[in-house]
Amino acid sequence: MRFVSYVRLGRPSFGALVDGGIVDLARHMPGIDTLREAIAEDLLADAAREVVGRAPEFAMSDVMLLPVIPDPAKILCVGVNYVAHREETGRKEVGYPTYFTRFADTLVSHGAPIIKPAVSDKLDYEGELALVIGRGGRNIKPENALDHVAGYAPFMDGSVRDFQRHTGQFTPGKNFPATGGFGPALVTPDELGDVTSLPIETRVNGEVLQKASLSDLIFSIPDVIAYASTFTPLQPGDVIATGTPGGVGERRDPPIWLKCGDVVEVDVGAAGTLVNRIVAEV
Template sequence: MQFVSYTRLGRPGFGAKVGEGIIDLTERLAPGATSLKQAIAAGLLPVAREYISGRSAEFTDADVALLPVIPDPGKILCVGLNYESHRAETKRPDAKYPTIFTRFADSQIAHRQAILKPRVSDHLDFEAELAVVIGRGGRYISQETALDHIVGYACYNDATVRDWQRHTFQFTPGKNFPSTGAFGPQLVTPDEVGDYRSLRISGRLNGEVMQDATLADLIFPIATLISYCSSFTPLQSGDVILTGTPGGVGDRRDPPLFMKPGDVFEVDIPGVGLLINPIATES
């Protein structure tokens, strides 16, 4: 199944994608379940499958304003240097453990919303990534059971302001400018995706392929990431793990290539989605 978060007629909600349309699920699966995160936490997505059976779409994408897949995650845990091609281009040494940093929920935007180049930098870079959304939380999750904790996958552009990322050894400033974390268009459940390692991920700037890899290329597989992260923080329903970006980022090109107003960046993961975002200037 595929789920989207949106606002419609001024009201936030969520629904299921059916063909080219949407069936609204806001407060229809259980009283008070007004968001996708709430539905995930209450274990209502199987109920949604039953609810939409035999029903027709009620409206189209044009009738809503999409929100980030999970607008309000408690945690967004980002993984750096998780493809060998990217680790090599950064000239970083091999690592025994995943590189983990955080992104704030209020830095996120949705499919087709503008990524904003901040007024203080011209070094806005792209990072095509697969996002993992946690369904069933836990602490000290084993690698053997980790994939059972996933409720779905989505596309993400973890756009980075590179010069601010390098102000110190901490990545936080460069990763949290407003409107730089693009998340969408939809959440796709694991039964539709199958073995995530067969997925191909590409990032295109103005139609030209900049990044291209398969998820089998991850240095630390998703089960390892979930297990590792749950060891230092309890994972909750709706938490998001960004699994890393392949090589080909603009900062490591010769000459460097950064996103600028008027550009369009696409994250394409067939079987998961196509995330498209124009670039604009911060007002």
């Protein structure tokens, strides 16, 4: 099943994708207003059964999509988690995943504009697969980690590289408003099967600039969940972006920086394709 968050007629809501459109789940779940709340109450499986065979209540064109989880308590991002990206950055092998954080207001939905900050011409693309925590926990064991996943979605970890490089900390370059994308939909694990078999490809204006497989991750999805859960309690709706392949714009010769009018696509096979256009900050 695929779930989306959106605004319709001025009201935020969430729903399930069915043939031809959307079933508005907030109408059918009294007291549940967001996808994060539905995940926290363990209602996604019930929702999936509820909508089987239903006709859509409205079309995708009737809504304005929001990031898959508009209100996560945590957004954790794994850095340098593909060998090709580690090699192009010149970083050494490490024994543990590298984490940094993003804020919720840094993300926009599928189809929404990504804003190039006025203070920088060094906005870079990073296509990734993100996971959403379904069942929270602390000190989760790797062998149990996939049981804690509600679903997956494409993610674009837009990076303002000069601000990222001002110091040894990534935070400034990763947290300009509306510089990342997350969507279009939360795809449940049963739809994807073996996630490691998924391809990942980032295109800018139709040109393939990143291409890999989720099997190429240095630290696997169970490993990044387990490690994160050792230093912070994971909660339903928390987001973990799993890392980007090699081929980022900063490391090309000459570098490729995103400019106004560019269209970025992050294609993660059956998990969906996230599309955003770059616009100038006003």
